[in-house]
Amino acid sequence: MGSSLGVNLLPLNRKRCSFNCIYCECGWTNGGGDASSFSDDSFPTPEEVEAALDEKLTKMQQGNKRMPDSITFAGNGEPTLHPQFAEVINRTVKVRNRLAPDANIVVLSNGSTLNNPDVFNALEKVNQNIQKLDGGLPETIQWINQPLNPSFDLIQQVEYLSRFNGKVIIQTLFLKGVVDGITIDNTTDQEVEAWIEHLKRIKPQFVMIYPVDRGTAADHIMKVPEEVLRQIADRAEKAGISTRVYY
Ligand code: SF4
Structure with missing residues (x-):
């Protein structure tokens, strides 16, 4: 900025x-x-x-x-x-x-x-x-973002984001961690693949990719290595999505 x-x-x-x-x-x-x-x-x-x-x-x-x-x-x-x-x-x-x-x-x-x-x-x-989009699979978004609105729906969300006709920047935080005994990881192959499919629909100006950097609400959230973020960015770039990695 x-x-x-x-x-x-x-x-x-x-x-x-x-x-x-x-x-x-x-x-x-x-x-x-x-x-x-x-x-x-x-x-x-x-x-x-x-x-x-x-x-x-x-x-x-x-x-x-x-x-x-x-x-x-x-x-x-x-x-x-x-x-x-x-x-x-x-x-x-x-x-x-x-x-x-x-x-x-x-x-x-x-x-x-x-x-x-x-x-x-x-x-x-x-x-x-x-605008935030922290993953590709609905259950991961629920675990990471925990929307207070029980009817929050990832597919609907992607639809709203696509209505900006590309005049939108997506921000995605990648993490790994264990919360309430559940392992959460939005860097897996399956997750990244689904995330890229959403991005192809949204067609953002670019995607800001970043790790946790400060204190977190939950304990045991791990900072993803820079190399992993760069690999994810490469995959998105190959699918035609502009990315910027912040580390
Ligand atoms: S990071 Fe904090 S302020 Fe931002 S959307 Fe999530 S809960 Fe809200």
């Missing part, structure tokens, strides 16, 4: 997410993955986000500071759970155009709200729409 101005749309007091990834650096998700379960005052308003961005970027301009390469929505959970996410993006585009026209707007999302047309349309307006 280059130099990135991070924006956390989520309440500061605790992680809010619709997934419960075993590798999450924010720890386990404790209830409340559904935006409707949060009180309205848990989130900054779109006006507050706009004012904060305006203030920060104006200060940087006036201080002759290097302007950010990107304005990145991430934070302690899933940014698209903000109930007015679309309005936040609209206002961010306006501020960016006025004060930092060269900065990319980036969203890091787990993709769990792509069924919401407002969120989907907003993601089409950003420069880097980065």
Whole structure:
């Protein structure tokens, strides 16, 4: 992302997410993955986000500071759970155009709200729409990401991701580990083959491939060797998928 101005749309007091990834650096998700379960005052308003961005970027301009390469929505959970996410993006585009026209707007999302047309349309307006896809087989996704929505369906998810018509970047974390006595490994041949089939359908700009790098929610999660990630990337490249390995 280059130099990135991070924006956390989520309440500061605790992680809010619709997934419960075993590798999450924010720890386990404790209830409340559904935006409707949060009180309205848990989130900054779109006006507050706009004012904060305006203030920060104006200060940087006036201080002759290097302007950010990107304005990145991430934070302690899933940014698209903000109930007015679309309005936040609209206002961010306006501020960016006025004060930092060269900065990319980036969203890091787990993709769990792509069924919401407002969120989907907003993601089409950003420069880097980065969506999570942590494996090829449904049971592996369930074990790794543990979506809170019991009707989460991997095939449906791939369908949503394909509707971006290629204006999407996929982010995949590869790991091995044992959680609750179950061995989890999304680097197996079968897993990678299924993952590549999904990517062929999604046709992303490129895929970000990376290992765990910080503390994880579950114990006993292993960092996959770089060589394994490079082999997976080679397989994807041979199938016509652009990849970038981060290690
Ligand atoms: S989607 Fe991101 S924030 Fe949510 S549990 Fe997974 S890693 Fe953590």
